[in-house]
Amino acid sequence: MDRGYATVGRSLRVSASNYPSKMAILEVGRGSLTYQELNSTVNRLAHHLVSKGVRKGDNVGIVMLNTIEHVSLLYSLAKIGAVSVAIDPHWTTHEIARVVSHFDCHLLCVDVSLLDKLDAVADSATPKGRMVFDGKASLIDSLGTEVVAQSNDELDVDVLDHDVFTLVLTSGTTGMPKGCMRTHRNVEMGCLKDALGKNLNNTSQELIVAPIYYGTARGSVIGQIFVGGTIHVMARFEERAVVKHIKAHQITDISLAPTMIHRILKLDGLQLDDFTSIRSLRKVGSPFTKKMVEEIRSRITTKIFQGFASTESGGVTMLKPEDQLKKPGSSGLPRWGVEVQIVGPDDKSMPRGETGEIRVSGANVCEGYYKNMEEQDKVFRNGWYYTGDLGWIDHDNYLYVVGRAKNMIKTGSINVAPSEIEGTILEISDVDDCAVFGVPDEEWGEAIKAAIVLKGAATTTAEGIKAHCRKSLAGFKIPKSIVFVDSITRNSTGKVAPEFVKLHR
Numbered sequence: 001m002d003r004g005y006a007t008v009g010r011s012l013r014v015s016a017s018n019y020p021s022k023m024a025i026l027e028v029g030r031g032s033l034t035y036q037e038l039n040s041t042v043n044r045l046a047h048h049l050v051s052k053g054v055r056k057g058d059n060v061g062i063v064m065l066n067t068i069e070h071v072s073l074l075y076s077l078a079k080i081g082a083v084s085v086a087i088d089p090h091w092t093t094h095e096i097a098r099v100v101s102h103f104d105c106h107l108l109c110v111d112v113s114l115l116d117k118l119d120a121v122a123d124s125a126t127p128k129g130r131m132v133f134d135g136k137a138s139l140i141d142s143l144g145t146e147v148v149a150q151s152n153d154e155l156d157v158d159v160l161d162h163d164v165f166t167l168v169l170t171s172g173t174t175g176m177p178k179g180c181m182r183t184h185r186n187v188e189m190g191c192l193k194d195a196l197g198k199n200l201n202n203t204s205q206e207l208i209v210a211p212i213y214y215g216t217a218r219g220s221v222i223g224q225i226f227v228g229g230t231i232h233v234m235a236r237f238e239e240r241a242v243v244k245h246i247k248a249h250q251i252t253d254i255s256l257a258p259t260m261i262h263r264i265l266k267l268d269g270l271q272l273d274d275f276t277s278i279r280s281l282r283k284v285g286s287p288f289t290k291k292m293v294e295e296i297r298s299r300i301t302t303k304i305f306q307g308f309a310s311t312e313s314g315g316v317t318m319l320k321p322e323d324q325l326k327k328p329g330s331s332g333l334p335r336w337g338v339e340v341q342i343v344g345p346d347d348k349s350m351p352r353g354e355t356g357e358i359r360v361s362g363a364n365v366c367e368g369y370y371k372n373m374e375e376q377d378k379v380f381r382n383g384w385y386y387t388g389d390l391g392w393i394d395h396d397n398y399l400y401v402v403g404r405a406k407n408m409i410k411t412g413s414i415n416v417a418p419s420e421i422e423g424t425i426l427e428i429s430d431v432d433d434c435a436v437f438g439v440p441d442e443e444w445g446e447a448i449k450a451a452i453v454l455k456g457a458a459t460t461t462a463e464g465i466k467a468h469c470r471k472s473l474a475g476f477k478i479p480k481s482i483v484f485v486d487s488i489t490r491n492s493t494g495k496v497a498p499e500f501v502k503l504h505r
Helices: 008-018 035-051 068-080 093-102 112-118 139-143 184-198 215-227 239-249 258-265 290-299 373-379 418-425 462-470 498-504
Strands: 023-027 031-034 059-063 083-086 105-111 130-133 164-170 178-183 205-208 230-233 253-256 280-283 339-343 356-361 384-393 399-404 409-411 414-416 431-441 445-454 481-484
Touching (some): 008 035, 008 068, 008 215, 035 139, 059 068, 105 112, 112 130, 239 258, 258 290, 339 384, 409 431, 418 445, 431 498, 445 498
Parallel strands (some): 059 083, 059 105, 445 481
Antiparallel strands (some): 023 031, 384 399, 431 445
16 A cells, blocks of 8 residues: 655655754755754745645746755655656756746746746746745745745645656657656655665765756755755855865765866865765766776775666666776666666567667656657556667676667766757758767767758858857757768668768767
């Protein structure tokens, strides 16, 4: 029977009961809350949301940076049984408006500094309005008198383990994000895997510098609160501030993207003594290169954790510190409760050492895609999630990911659909044809490159094309480099030929 024992809201209530006076969250440069204070704030906010008409099952958009309010909203919505939809504030107003409409956001929660991001969102698109917070004000002033005046009693809402907790947005091949429906039970399983795999406990101090609207950082927040640890949130990544905070607060856990590590490693005077408290340094998105692992080990810490994960499945495998040099290039062993197979086009399991598609099974796999049965039926089949990634498993059961079957670019740990960028470039009248693909990049993992065929005597420049893209695309989707070619080689179905991409990488 589903009694709601695995819900996200309950995990905060339990930790507040067990560790009432312990610091739960510290927002760097702003303030902190104990577990009791955080739970009371969450309950007041939840009662206020109910007073605004938010009900169980309603989707609520969040356009915010890393703040106490952002974390509080996640738990307030969880206690109501409403569904959080975390939206990347780096998207353009046009992109955000499309997402708000497609994912039926009844209410939008936004920081006042990001209000301009909602310029294209019609008031009628969110029938229950907007809630505006001020991340630079005191928490009481940001929440407002109406929220502060609410009861801090627990809400009487029948939230169950298999209710949807959040829609995690992931890039789709058409450019429109897919909404992965992650249940409370999915999230709890992720917390258990982290606690077991990385030895998280109530002494953990985790610095959250990756954006909370991404799955990795959100999982870190919920995982630490699940075990009674303390989270430190930083609004924006700044390498010197991160190193200083780690040393000053004896941070035990942190997740960093290769781009962040690259910037830290460039700092002068970096010393291992600055990082002696670190128990786990985890990668976000793209894997660390072998060269980067060696540098991290010599200049920061040997406590490196890598792995294979997806938005749909959460963490799948883990490569622990002792295996970083023993199994270079591997994504590690399957995590607790997760089954991984390599299959061929006929869906039959392939022998060890042979390359095929990676498929995953376990309670960590999401329920499917919101309002997208066509894509859902393609990848969720017969009790398995088909990742679209290619890999092989060695005789010690370690997974090696060799490429993505899906035509996606992973730049700075963010998945980007080439077709969306190609469509934008093809709006330019001087452009006859266009192909967008990823090229290896030391800092970004992959950088976006566009090959463009101009019409006749057209004189459009690379800078002109980038300027056009900036009008409708987020900054991370703008091509880093552009090459003009006479023609683009395509196969019979119109897809760009691999040899053309290889030639221009």
